[in-house]
Amino acid sequence: MSDGLTRSPRETAAPILKVDALSLSFGGLRALSGVSFEVQDGSITALIGPNGAGKTSMFNAISGFYRPSAGRILFDGEDISRERPPARAKRGLARTFQNIALFRGMTVLDNIKLGRHAHLKTNIFDALFYRGRAHREEMELRQEVEERIIDFLEIQHIRHAPVGALPYGLQKRVELARALAMRPRILMLDEPVAGMNREETEDMARFILDVKEEWGITILMVEHDMGMVMDISDHVVVLNFGQVIAQGRPSDVQSDPAVISAYLGSGDLAERIRKTEAA
Amino acid sequence: MRIGTFKLSYAADEALFDTRVQWVWLALLAASLVLFPFVAGPYWIYMACLVAINVASATGLNILTGYTGLVSLGQAAFMGVGAYTVAVLETRVGTPFFINLLVAGGMTAAVGVVFGIPSLRVKGLYLAIATIAASMILHFLFAHWDLTGGTRGLSMPPASLFGIALDQPHKLYWLVIPVTALMVLGAANLFRTRVGRAFIAIRDRDISAEVLGIPLLQTKLMSFALSSFYAGVAGGMWAYFFRVVTPESFPLINSIFYLAAIIVGGMGTILGGILGATFMTLVPEVLKLVVGWLTPWIPDALSLLAPIRTIVFGALIVGFLIFEPQGLAEIWQRIRRFFHLWPFKT
Ligand SMILES: Nc1ncnc2c1ncn2[C@@H]1O[C@H](COP(=O)(O)OP(=O)(O)O)[C@@H](O)[C@H]1O
Ligand SMILES: [Mg+2]
Numbered sequence: 001m002s003d004g005l006t007r008s009p010r011e012t013a014a015p016i017l018k019v020d021a022l023s024l025s026f027g028g029l030r031a032l033s034g035v036s037f038e039v040q041d042g043s044i045t046a047l048i049g050p051n052g053a054g055k056t057s058m059f060n061a062i063s064g065f066y067r068p069s070a071g072r073i074l075f076d077g078e079d080i081s082r083e084r085p086p087a088r089a090k091r092g093l094a095r096t097f098q099n100i101a102l103f104r105g106m107t108v109l110d111n112i113k114l115g116r117h118a119h120l121k122t123n124i125f126d127a128l129f130y131r132g133r134a135h136r137e138e139m140e141l142r143q144e145v146e147e148r149i150i151d152f153l154e155i156q157h158i159r160h161a162p163v164g165a166l167p168y169g170l171q172k173r174v175e176l177a178r179a180l181a182m183r184p185r186i187l188m189l190d191e192p193v194a195g196m197n198r199e200e201t202e203d204m205a206r207f208i209l210d211v212k213e214e215w216g217i218t219i220l221m222v223e224h225d226m227g228m229v230m231d232i233s234d235h236v237v238v239l240n241f242g243q244v245i246a247q248g249r250p251s252d253v254q255s256d257p258a259v260i261s262a263y264l265g266s267g268d269l270a271e272r273i274r275k276t277e278a279a
Numbered sequence: 280m281r282i283g284t285f286k287l288s289y290a291a292d293e294a295l296f297d298t299r300v301q302w303v304w305l306a307l308l309a310a311s312l313v314l315f316p317f318v319a320g321p322y323w324i325y326m327a328c329l330v331a332i333n334v335a336s337a338t339g340l341n342i343l344t345g346y347t348g349l350v351s352l353g354q355a356a357f358m359g360v361g362a363y364t365v366a367v368l369e370t371r372v373g374t375p376f377f378i379n380l381l382v383a384g385g386m387t388a389a390v391g392v393v394f395g396i397p398s399l400r401v402k403g404l405y406l407a408i409a410t411i412a413a414s415m416i417l418h419f420l421f422a423h424w425d426l427t428g429g430t431r432g433l434s435m436p437p438a439s440l441f442g443i444a445l446d447q448p449h450k451l452y453w454l455v456i457p458v459t460a461l462m463v464l465g466a467a468n469l470f471r472t473r474v475g476r477a478f479i480a481i482r483d484r485d486i487s488a489e490v491l492g493i494p495l496l497q498t499k500l501m502s503f504a505l506s507s508f509y510a511g512v513a514g515g516m517w518a519y520f521f522r523v524v525t526p527e528s529f530p531l532i533n534s535i536f537y538l539a540a541i542i543v544g545g546m547g548t549i550l551g552g553i554l555g556a557t558f559m560t561l562v563p564e565v566l567k568l569v570v571g572w573l574t575p576w577i578p579d580a581l582s583l584l585a586p587i588r589t590i591v592f593g594a595l596i597v598g599f600l601i602f603e604p605q606g607l608a609e610i611w612q613r614i615r616r617f618f619h620l621w622p623f624k625t
Contacts, residue, residue, distance in 0.1 A: 063490055089492035101487035103480055113473075114480055118492030120473045124501060127475065130295075130468035138472060142289040182491065 022071030049239035092185030104164035115181025189221040337556035339509020345546035347502040348482030353410035355533035361514025376438035383515035391507025432525030545606030
């Protein structure tokens with residue numbers, strides 16, 4: 001358990017992730033301009049904003065798919081802006097995707113095991129003979145995946161099922177499982193409950209809270225479900241047209257006039273919160 | 280997953296052969312492979328060796344194309360690298376065959392890595408064309424280099440084991456079958472570990488593979504290296520089998536043959552490589568028989584053999600792509616599932 005439980009995340013000194021004046025453009029389109037925010041160790045930070053605000057682009061820049069035109073990304077105080085995605089993964093940066101990026105032909109178990117890739121040492125020679133290290137590692141991995149992840153996320157019944165055959169809500173859960181297998185320090189979730197019904201959403205919110213509190217993993221999530229964002233986040237960053245227009249505690253952000261007007265185009269924010277909470 | 284099986288431990292659940300019935304079948308297969316040369320005639324022993332060599336090479340191509348999703352038409356040329364390596368070592372150095380085969384594999388792996396570098400940038404059809412270019416470069420080298428004996432190629436002595444020359448198929452059988460069996464087993468093991476999973480991840484969705492910490496270039500090159508190692512060892516065995524290696528021994532059409540074998544057998548399954556290579560090696564023999572029967576009626580039927588062969592190969596590829604893209608391996612699985620619960624449930 002992390003001591004983030006007893007301390008409010010605002011008081012923990014060092015941010016685990018720091019985005020510093022980041023800009024990103026696609027051709028002429030500026031998707032992000034001078035975005036800065038911090039993610040405190042042990043917190044749940046939500047990145048919100050209307051569609052097209054640049055949230056997914058921000059995630060892609062952090063995980064290393066897009067090369068920003070200016071600015072830096074610091075992980076644990078170290079500049080990772082020039083690193084390839086695998087190097088960032090190795091540092092403990094894990095993520096899920098808005099449109100689920102699982103390996104559809106593989107089983108749930110193999111998908112989750114892939115999450116551990118960077119931490120395993122089996123080389124091609126061990127693998128061909130499946131002796132010694134290969135065998136030992138695979139057995140340890142299987143046991144840990146079963147006991148820590150599959151049990152935790154309650155997906156025992158589908159472990160051998162090919163992912164492509166699963167309903168959407170379960171696929172989202174498997175993607176979370178795979179990210180957890182990476183033993184991340186920070187977990188980035190892109191719309192973890194989009195398209196889920198109320199019950200699935202509540203399950204997912206509980207898993208996210210448990211991941212933070214029991215596993216001590218920092219969460220950065222993009223989410224449109226305002227009820228959930230307000231319920232579980234410690235810190236909220238609001239993007240609009242590629243710029244940060246507000247950030248702070250959920251209650252402060254909620255009543256910020258800039259935020260309310262940004263959401264006017266896509267439905268009143270307070271209205272959305274009431275609707276999702278009533279549903 | 281098949282129903283009607285229940286596993287007690289993770290180790291049992293992860294095993295390559297998970298039921299007693301499978302072990303019985305495996306033992307039967309091993310026993311028949313051992314007995315085969317004592318009961319079969321020379322022609323069938325010759326065919327068995329040829330099948331095994333093709334299984335080894337097709338399994339290698341399956342690692343690259345079937346499992347990693349990198350289409351290659353260089354497998355035959357890579358076999359050529361292995362065959363020439365063995366021929367040069369046999370004629371100039373005289374090292375024992377198992378060392379020669381390993382060196383052939385290693386040499387071909389190195390060549391494969393070099394020609395695999397474009398795979399970072401290009402995929403699919405473009406990569407296939409890049410591998411054709413690689414084949415042409417290799418063929419040019421085979422035909423013009425002094426070391427490889429130019430267009431006349433190289434003739435070499437047979438492999439020898441404890442002073443016995445393995446100069447006949449029924450002797451070489453004892454080299455080719457165990458080596459191929461080891462290679463197939465190695466490939467099967469590979470896909471129980473992180474290395475094999477990384478290959479499949481790159482095939483299915485290379486973007487998310489990177490997020491999981493799988494370095495694309497390194498992993499793709501590893502797949503090229505391994506696949507070429509298999510081609511090199513298969514080519515080395517081929518050299519010991521025919522004992523004459525020329526630039527014409529490994530034409531581009533052979534690369535298409537191996538690609539066809541894994542399509543017909545089943546891409547991305549170990550069984551697919553075995554079934555496909557076996558099937559495709561035996562098809563021309565069946566054709567020969569059929570054409571032989573036709574000679575009384577069509578006198579020049581034999582001269583039609585080559586074009587008929589090409590047409591049948593083409594038809595098989597197209598037919599499988601359309602009607603059974605998962606190949607013979609999938610047909611086999613269906614049969615197995617059927618009999619697994621038969622006669623209680625059909
Ligand atoms: N790969 C891309 N190429 C061109 N434009 C893109 C690309 N990805 C995103 N964009 C554009 O960048 C802006 C931000 O998109 P995105 O980050 O997906 O928003 P959000 O996730 O907040 O809905 C949008 O205008 C979108 O059209
Ligand atoms: Mg988005």
